[in-house]
Amino acid sequence: MKGSITLANGTSFAGDWLGDHQYCSGEVVFYTGMTGYEQVLTDPSYQGQIVVFSYPFIGNYGFKPESMESALIQVSGVIMAECYPFQLEGERLSLTEYLNHHHIPALTNVDTRALIQQIREKGSVPAVMHTSTIPSDSFQLQECWPQTALEKFGTGKTHIVLIDFGYKKSIADSLVAQGCTVTVVPYNYETDEIEKLNPDGFVFSNGAGDPMRFSKYFHRYKNIAVRYPVLGICLGHQILALAFGGETMKLKFGHRGANHPVMNMKTGKVSMSSQNHSYVVKKESLHSTGFNIWFENVNDKSVEGLWHSQYAILSVQFHPEAAPGPQEHAQIFQDFIQTVKHKEKVRSYA
Numbered sequence: 001m002k003g004s005i006t007l008a009n010g011t012s013f014a015g016d017w018l019g020d021h022q023y024c025s026g027e028v029v030f031y032t033g034m035t036g037y038e039q040v041l042t043d044p045s046y047q048g049q050i051v052v053f054s055y056p057f058i059g060n061y062g063f064k065p066e067s068m069e070s071a072l073i074q075v076s077g078v079i080m081a082e083c084y085p086f087q088l089e090g091e092r093l094s095l096t097e098y099l100n101h102h103h104i105p106a107l108t109n110v111d112t113r114a115l116i117q118q119i120r121e122k123g124s125v126p127a128v129m130h131t132s133t134i135p136s137d138s139f140q141l142q143e144c145w146p147q148t149a150l151e152k153f154g155t156g157k158t159h160i161v162l163i164d165f166g167y168k169k170s171i172a173d174s175l176v177a178q179g180c181t182v183t184v185v186p187y188n189y190e191t192d193e194i195e196k197l198n199p200d201g202f203v204f205s206n207g208a209g210d211p212m213r214f215s216k217y218f219h220r221y222k223n224i225a226v227r228y229p230v231l232g233i234c235l236g237h238q239i240l241a242l243a244f245g246g247e248t249m250k251l252k253f254g255h256r257g258a259n260h261p262v263m264n265m266k267t268g269k270v271s272m273s274s275q276n277h278s279y280v281v282k283k284e285s286l287h288s289t290g291f292n293i294w295f296e297n298v299n300d301k302s303v304e305g306l307w308h309s310q311y312a313i314l315s316v317q318f319h320p321e322a323a324p325g326p327q328e329h330a331q332i333f334q335d336f337i338q339t340v341k342h343k344e345k346v347r348s349y350a
């Protein structure tokens with residue numbers, strides 16, 4: 001069956017339709033990594049988005065449950081230049097079987113290069129994937145909210161509470177690997193309930209959409225961050241900056257890939273990071289927040305990480321847990337846990 005993706009400006013790109021679900025809508029974004037489609041498709045930060053893979057051949061290593069970042073496929077739809085067409089040996093499901101099982105539509109044989117050029121020119125716009133006509137209200141984007149269940153991972157001595165804005169499983173795994181017990185709580189959990197958990201420190205997770213959606217709770221998050229060591233990752237980093245009076249803005253088409261260079265502003269060292277975000281913290285909004293720039297993006301000079309002069313707060317816009325992508329920043333979890341254990345100011349690590 002033939003199908004298309006149509007952007008809000010009316011431009012369409014045709015391809016071959018995969019799956020029985022014949023329609024979806026979402027913000028169209030592109031991912032430039034060569035591998036890692038299992039993690040991308042199941043990362044809750046991509047909720048409500050249609051992901052275009054720039055790598056020309058996707059699906060050749062199937063889909064393994066242990067690579068999943070959450071229990072679901074989170075994206076609304078998938079666009080590929082070419083999808084691996086064969087069954088896989090053994091028990092591993094093929095990508096197309098997995099997408100179909102979750103009722104996620106995909107298009108293959110699409111001119112992804114032309115589509116990505118459009119996104120780079122026009123920005124990450126709303127789009128629909130369809131096999132026939134498009135309903136008139138279809139370019140309205142839906143807000144996605146995390147659905148958290150209280151969860152516990154690990155049995156280590158250090159107790160980290162992971163505030164869930166749509167967390168990736170590999171963040172919890174990275175903390176467990178550092179000898180932590182991790183309790184996941186919803187973004188709107190009451191402060192006194194959190195206090196009863198007796199935490200040693202907090203991680204503010206990644207998540208979908210505009211960080212300003214959580215503004216109702218900023219006072220609560222600041223109250224935590226001035227009393228406990230905190231590490232913010234991606235949306236969690238943006239929320240920490242906002243809670244202390246900073247501002248965020250949306251980039252034209254965001255950073256999504258596995259080779260984004262960032263510079264540590266203290267050491268001048270450049271390293272490769274895994275990224276997936278549309279929003280960034282505005283540098284000029286930081287002057288009275290107490291935050292200092294820890295990392296900067298080498299390509300566009302945007303803020304990639306912060307440390308606080310007064311409180312034990314570290315935050316990164318990129319993903320130290322990688323999954324997928326380079327693992328050059330795994331040390332950040334180790335440094336953070338040292339801070340939690342010794343109650344030192346994070347400043348000494350910056």
Ligand SMILES: NC(=O)CC[C@H](N)C(=O)O
Pocket residue numbers: 045205206207208209210211233234235236276277278279280
């Ligand atoms: N990975 C994330 O946490 C993404 C953060 C936010 N939703 C953004 O797009 O900027």
